[in-house]
Amino acid sequence: MGRHKGSAFCCIKYCFIAFNILVWLLGLGVLTVGIWMHVNRAPYNTLLPDTAFLSATVLTICAGAIIFILGFCGCCGAILESQCMLVVYFVFVLVIFGLEVAATSLCLTHKQQINRFLHEEVKLSIQEDYRPELAGKQNGGVVAVVDSIQTHFECCGIDNHTDWYSISAWPDKTSVPDSCCVQPIDGCGYAGSTAAFYSRGCLEEVKFWFMKNMxxxxxxxxxxxxxxxxxMTAAVAMFCCLRKNKSIL
Incomplete structure (x- = not known):
């Protein structure tokens, strides 16, 4: 038996396998959800521009595929004791870690630009894409998401309720969705007074939620x-043990 078959190596190996089985199953689950969302065109549309890169289904499928491949490489690399697959696994995790650090740095250094972009795009989305008649339908994702946010955070509009005035769904009308009403009943957004609407904008409420849960x-x-x-440390340790044992043999 090689030296790498010691108790420490076996412990690292089996813990590594168990962990990556969970990762593999997680990736499979996320990938399945993403494919289901794409096939059924479920109402999970993003409030951002509906581009292929930013769509919820594409992001979910990509994330699921990456996690699935990562778990697969980790499991096979450990079970087969393959140095090549362990290297691939290490590179995958290292790249993901680097992207996370880069994304965090980008968000911190360009916070104002990102905030401005989100503000403009979400506002444009509710002005152009909010269609009450689509509520409950597969292509009514914007309606479902906006109403859910306004109800949950008890807010109205991006900055305030005037963001809803004269949108495409009701041109030349000073109306708001029923989800803006403190006491939501059918038609309250059309006939209610401004005193009956939530006074706070949703953007600030969402920011406050993030700060509160920071x-x-x-x-x-x-x-x-x-x-x-x-x-990554475990992958390197197993790689080194396998390489050392190979050189001894």
């Missing part, structure tokens, strides 16, 4: 980073 999100991001570093 600690939790930060801990979660740290845990993910630590797991990635540990998996």
């Amino acid at each position: 600690y939790t999100l930060g801990v979660l991001a740290l845990v993910v980073a630590v797991i990635q570093i540990l998996t």
Whole structure:
């Protein structure tokens, strides 16, 4: 038996396999959901421009495929004790880690530009794409998402309720969706007074929610980073043990 068959190597190997089986199953689940969303054209449209890169279905499928391949390479690399697959796994995790760091840096350094972009695009989306008659239908994703956000965060519009005035759905009318009403009943957005609408804009409410949960999100991001570093370390350790054993043999 080679030296790499020691208890420490076996412990790392089987923990590595177990972890990557979970990753593989997670990737399979995410990929399945993404394909289901694409096939059924479910109402999960993003409020951002409906481009192929930014669509929810494409992002979900890509994320699922990457996680699936990552878990597969990790499992096969450990089970078959393949140095090549372990290297591929290490490179995959390293690239993902680098992209996460780059994305975080980009968000921090271009916070104002990103904020302005989101503000303009989401506002344009509700002005052009919000169609109450599509509520409950497969192509009524914008309606479902906007109404859900306004109801959950008790807000109205991007900055305030005037964002809904004279949109494409009701030109030349000072109306708002029923989800803007403090007491939501059918038609309250058309006939109600401004006192009956939520006074706060949704953009600030969503920002406040993120700030309030920043600690939790930060801990979660740290845990993910630590797991990635540990998996890369485990892949390198197994690679080195396999290479050392091969040279001895």
